[in-house]
Amino acid sequence: MSLKLTLNIQDKELIGAAKTFARSQNKSLSVLVENILRGLVKQEKKPVSQNKLLGAFISDKTSGESDSKWEYLKEKFDL
Secondary structure, three states, rough: OOOOOOOOOOOOHHHHHHHHHHHHHOHHHHHHHHHHHHHHHHHOOOOOOOOHHHHHHHHHHHHHOOOHHHHHHHHHHHO
């Protein structure tokens, strides 16, 4: 059964770019949004451990880049 979902998106350029991307993938924008929502729901069912999330940023910390990402994660996850 097909249901309708209304989205309010303020960025007109984003809407145009999303439509163009959907056309380039030979899919409707509705199918793309549905796939994104499915992926988000799947992720929510499988919680990501803090260590895995943190691992994505450790290389940035060691490469001498700005500490802003590191500080944000420490604050957010109470590390």
